[in-house]
Amino acid sequence: MSVLRPADPASPPEYARGDHPSTCVAVVGLGFSGAxxxxxxxRQLPAGARLWLIDPEPRRARGLAYGTRCASHWLNVPAGRLGWEPDREDxxxxxxxxxxxxxxxxDFVPRMLLGDYLADSLAAAERAAEARGVQVQTLVDAVRGLAALPDGAHELQLASGCRLRADRVVLTTGHLAPEAPRLKDAPPWGSPGLIDxxxxxxxxxxxxEEGDVLLLGSGLSAIDMLTWLQDRGHVGGVTMLSRRGLLPQPHRSLEARPRPGLQAAQVxxxxxxxxxxxxxxxxxxxxxxxEGHDWRDVMANLRSCTPDLWQRLSLRERxxxxxxxxxxxxxxRHRVAPGIHGRLQASLRAGQVELHAGRLQSVLRRDDGMLDVAWRPRGAVSGALVHRRVAAIVNCTGPSARIGHAVHTPPGSLWASLQAEGRLSIDELGLGLRVDGAYRLLDRAGRPQPGLYYVGPMLKAQHWEAIAIPELRVHAKAATEQVMRGLRLDLKV
Ligand SMILES: Cc1cc2nc3c(=O)[nH]c(=O)nc-3n(C[C@H](O)[C@H](O)[C@H](O)COP(=O)(O)OP(=O)(O)OC[C@H]3O[C@@H](n4cnc5c(N)ncnc54)[C@H](O)[C@@H]3O)c2cc1C
Structure with a gap:
């Protein structure tokens, strides 16, 4: 396995200059979608081709979801329904x-095991590809910009200052950073006790390690944070605050697969x-x-036709x-594993965890470093605030769903530079990126950009259901077929 880090003295300043193999593809981002x-x-690139795999994270094939080191962060899908290949669920x-x-x-198992499986699978696929004469190189680096070259190829500008050339680029940069709520006069996020x-x-x-903690959010990210605190032996109470105070529903115990007999398309x-x-x-x-089924069977059956239903809705209905x-x-839809659900319910019953519906109104730092917070309970008239003193506030609202916001923050990021160059098209609701049927990114004018593809959660603008493994693995395979189709046309093979 060949891994180059920017600080590696053996790395040439421009990785690919003067060394152009016949075909060169870059995959930018090495979470689930990239891997x-x-x-x-x-499997498909011809002998002599080169594949660049680029991600600033040195642990390959884990990304945001499967890079966790917490054994209590469990998968929310039974193990028998996960795998990177769409036609091999096992x-x-x-x-x-x-x-x-x-x-x-x-069984529901820790997410880190899925990360290990993906990393192992990637290493095995790499060995097989290299045995066939495909050169695979991993760069521990981030892509900051992309320029279209006159010959139709792309130049990737990396955070380290290096540049490289690729005939095809697949962007698989995944989730957007969480967006913390902004509050007037509050201490900034990132300052002591405010974790964004x-x-x-x-x-x-x-x-x-001690003191009460306020978690903003009550979804899967907040439950991840709670189990992490509990595993660390946190001393103090935990309050979850979200607009509606809703918790994820639990999966059934020993749920293997949806029961047959329900036809979403017909219904x-x-x-x-x-x-x-x-x-x-x-x-x-x-x-x-x-009929002895469960609403979870309905949700499971609905899944495959969700993109069609989403596309049938008008903009107003969306x-x-x-x-x-x-x-x-x-x-x-995004349920929690039964074991984690049981643990959460026990903590709520024991009073170690409180759940509230409301909206955060203010955060003030006291001289002793503690934070005084106030929120307005859902449905309460103005003035009726709940006050608490906490040691820390953690933004658990999850990855941002607003690409429209992310293209501006931070300045100099890949999305900011593509947006500034008019090389993105964001859907009217700001949910994600527009691509054509071949997964090519559309530019501001709605034109597909030759050789520039996207696979990842921002496909939800078009499909809605596109952020979890069962859908992403289908998109990864379909996008690869499009990349290969284009390359075969170029090479006339
Ligand atoms: C906490 C959590 C738990 C989840 N649990 C499940 C589950 O149990 N089951 C399920 O089916 N789905 C689950 N999901 C859904 C999950 O989103 C997908 O399964 C999958 O992880 C998305 O992978 P991705 O590669 O598209 O994105 P990411 O995992 O976000 O990976 C993107 C990668 O791109 C890299 N990157 C970003 N910008 C650049 C750049 N400019 N240059 C180079 N590299 C870059 C990042 O470092 C990262 O490694 C979960 C999601 C989250 C967030």
Missing amino acids: ATAMHLM GFIGWLQRRYGAYGAA TPGSDASLSALP LAGARGLAGMLRAVRGWAAQAQT RQFLRHLQPWWDTH
Whole structure:
């Protein structure tokens, strides 16, 4: 495995200058989407081709979700339904059983194991590709800019100052950084006790080990933070505060796969508009229950036709969905593993954790370093604030869903530079990026950009359901086919 770091004296200042193989593809970002795309490319690129894998994170194939080092951060999908290949759902469970023997397909397991599986799979695919004469090189670096070259190739500008050339570029940079709520006169996020990036090791180690903690959010990110605090032996109470105070629903115990017999496409074929779809899904859930099924079976069956339903909604209806229904969609669709749910409920019953619905109003730092916070409970008239004194506040609102915001922050980032050059098209709702049917990024004028592809959660602008493994692995495979199709046309093979 060849890994180059910018500080490595052996790395040439311009990795690819004067050394152009016949075909060169760059995958930018090596989380799940990048790793899956890279593995498909490794199988299909011709001998003599070069594949660059670029990510500032030295631990390959983990990304935001699977890079956690906390054993209580569990997958929210049973092990038997995960794998990087769409047609091999048993990829992960096969690996787990070979390595550890004990796991079954219905088990929920720590996310870090999926990261290990992906890293192992990537290394194996790389060995096979190199044996076929494909050169694979990993660069521990970030891409800051992309220039289109006159011959149709791209020049990638890296944070280290290095540049490299690629015929095709697949952007798989994943989730956007969380956006912390801004409050007038509050101490800045990132100052002691105000943690805005809970995913980073540096932020976590800055958290005080004692004292009450306020978690902003009550979804999967907040539950991740809570279990991390509990595992660390945190001394003090934890309060979760979110607009509606909703928690993710639990998965069923020993859920292996949805029960057969329910046909989403048939049930929803005649449903018109958002209201019609909602009625049809509610009626279907009630009916399913009388037949011995569960609403989770309905959600599972709905999944494959969600992109079609999303595309059938008008812009106004999509807005209505985001405003009124999304919180309920999220808590039913993005469920929590039964073991973690049980642990959360026990903490709530014991009073170690409190859950509140409301909106944060103010944060003031006291002379002793503690933070005085106040929030307005949901539905309360103005003036009725709840006050608390805490040692820390952690922004657990999860990755930002606003690409429109991310293209400006931080300045100098890849998205900011592409936006400034008019090389992005963001959907009207600011949910994600527009691509054509071949996964090529559309520019501001709506034109597909030759050789520049995107795979990742920002496909949700077009598909809505596009942020988890079952969908991303399908997109990674389909995008690879498009990249290869273009290359074969170029090479006339
Ligand atoms: C906490 C969490 C838990 C989840 N749990 C599950 C689950 O249990 N089951 C499930 O199916 N889905 C789950 N998901 C959904 C998850 O989003 C996807 O499964 C997947 O992780 C998305 O992968 P990605 O590669 O697109 O993005 P990311 O994981 O965000 O990876 C993107 C990578 O790109 C790199 N990068 C960013 N910018 C640049 C740049 N300019 N240059 C180079 N590299 C760059 C980053 O360093 C990162 O490594 C979870 C998501 C989160 C956030």
